[in-house]
Amino acid sequence: MPMGFGRQSLAGSMIGGIAETQAVIDVAARPGIAATCEMITPAQIADSYEKLVNRQARYRHVIDMTAA
Incomplete structure (x- = not known):
């Protein structure tokens, strides 16, 4: 119940x-x-997300955190 009142899920x-x-x-x-x-x-995360939304993602996108 506390989660519901705090608008959490x-x-x-x-x-x-x-x-x-x-x-x-x-x-x-x-x-x-x-x-x-x-x-x-x-x-490239934003571009990757746009591809997903537009159904253009052809591969699994893996974020290389060492390139940060």
Whole structure:
């Protein structure tokens, strides 16, 4: 109840925990299925978000924090 009055929310995922996620990754890795990633810098986050909104994102975008 205090969260509701403070206009806060709590979100979670119904897809499982770390063990379940690892099991899916292991099954996909056997035949060589992998995600295609595009490394971006923190300066490119806004552009990456626009691609996502405009349904132009073709790859998983991973932020390279060492390029900051």
